[in-house]
Amino acid sequence: xxxxxxxxxxxxxxxxxxxxxxxxxxxxxxxxxxxxxxxxxxxxxxxxxxxxxxxxxxxxxxxxxxxxxxxxxxxxxxxxxxxxxxxxxxxxxxxxxxxxxxxxxxxxxxxxxxxxxxxxxxxxxxxxxxxxxxxxxxxxxxxxxxxxxxxxxxxxxxxxxxxxxxxxxxxxxxxxxxxxxxxxxxxxxxxxxxxxxxxxxxxxxxxxxxxxxxxxxxxxxxxxxxxxxxxxxxxxxxxxxxxxxxxxxxxxxxxxxxxx
Ligand SMILES: [Zn+2]
Numbered sequence: 001x002x003x004x005x006x007x008x009x010x011x012x013x014x015x016x017x018x019x020x021x022x023x024x025x026x027x028x029x030x031x032x033x034x035x036x037x038x039x040x041x042x043x044x045x046x047x048x049x050x051x052x053x054x055x056x057x058x059x060x061x062x063x064x065x066x067x068x069x070x071x072x073x074x075x076x077x078x079x080x081x082x083x084x085x086x087x088x089x090x091x092x093x094x095x096x097x098x099x100x101x102x103x104x105x106x107x108x109x110x111x112x113x114x115x116x117x118x119x120x121x122x123x124x125x126x127x128x129x130x131x132x133x134x135x136x137x138x139x140x141x142x143x144x145x146x147x148x149x150x151x152x153x154x155x156x157x158x159x160x161x162x163x164x165x166x167x168x169x170x171x172x173x174x175x176x177x178x179x180x181x182x183x184x185x186x187x188x189x190x191x192x193x194x195x196x197x198x199x200x201x202x203x204x205x206x207x208x209x210x211x212x213x214x215x216x217x218x219x220x221x222x223x224x225x226x227x228x229x230x231x232x233x234x235x236x237x238x239x240x241x242x243x244x245x246x247x248x249x250x251x252x253x254x255x256x257x258x259x260x
Contacts, residue, residue: 004111005033005034005035006029006034007121007122007123007125008034008036008123008125008126009037009125009203010022010025010026010037010038010077011039011127011128011150012040012041013040013102013133013142014041014042014043014044014047014064015040016064016187016215016218016222017182018075019211020161021129021134022127022162022243023204023207023243024204024211024241025202025204025259026076026077027074027076027204027207027210027211027214028204028206029214029259030077033046035078035121036075036077036123037081038068038072039080039114040081040082041085041142041143042085042087042102042109043064043086043087044221045059046086046089047060049221053217054217054220064098067111067217067219068251070217071217071218072214074210074214075091083102085101085104087101087139088102088103088104088138088139088184089138090138093125097137101143102142103139103142105142106150107146107245110146111153112150112151112153114146114147114150115150116154116156117154118154118155123154124156124260125144125158125159126147126150126158127145127160128143128147128161129144129147129162129163130144130193131161134163134191135191135192143195151249153209156215158251159247160246160259161247162243162245163193163198163244163245163246164191164193167194168195168242170186173186175238176238176239177233179235180230180231180235182226183227192244193246197246198244199243199254200253200254200256200258201248202243202245203242203257205237206239208237212236212240216229222252224250245259
């Protein structure tokens with residue numbers, strides 16, 4: 001695709017997923033002159049939030065929609081779309097089956113909603129997640145399924161699944177644990193995939209200022225003292241300097257370093 005401006009749609013389950021999984025790629029695409037659109041399946045209504053963060057009777061989904069707009073501004077996204085489903089909660093919870101939940105949504109109906117955006121935008125690239133949603137959350141798995149189908153319906157030629165390299169994460173976290181006692185235990189992290197199927201290793205070290213600022217915009221979910229934001233710049237670079245993707249559109253792909 002080279003230097004021709006493209007449109008890339010980043011499809012995510014909940015506000016803040018876009019910054020953590022693909023924020024550097026979004027910022028880089030914008031910086032290189034491409035149109036960046038982010039679509040959320042839900043407003044993350046069931047996220048955990050510390051007492052006192054929300055105003056009295058303020059719905060979390062409303063605040064998270066505002067946070068999404070702020071993060072999008074930092075990352076250079078031209079448009080934020082909500083498909084209008086509800087957060088399904090973690091695997092096994094009753095909310096998975098609640099009325100309007102994304103996990104319980106009809107696949108074809110949800111894909112049709114996303115395909116309408118892909119057509120409107122004449123999208124060149126769509127990103128979703130790997131087929132287990134990186135960590136098994138039902139809404140993330142559904143993003144994969146709905147996204148792959150929507151790309152077929154919408155005629156979007158390039159599809160990538162955002163993922164995490166299990167090996168890279170284990171190495172980084174093991175190295176950081178002495179300095180950051182709050183870092184998760186790599187043996188307990190059931191996150192990401194083996195590196196074999198990963199096709200695309202995007203170096204986002206030039207965009208970490210935007211990535212960190214966009215995470216901070218999601219203040220209900222990522223507190224300033226959290227592991228993500230309490231890191232030094234060097235530590236942040238070690239954890240977040242690469243974003244990983246698996247090409248999903250059945251185009252044979254050698255190991256590559258960019259998605260456009
Ligand atoms: Zn999520």
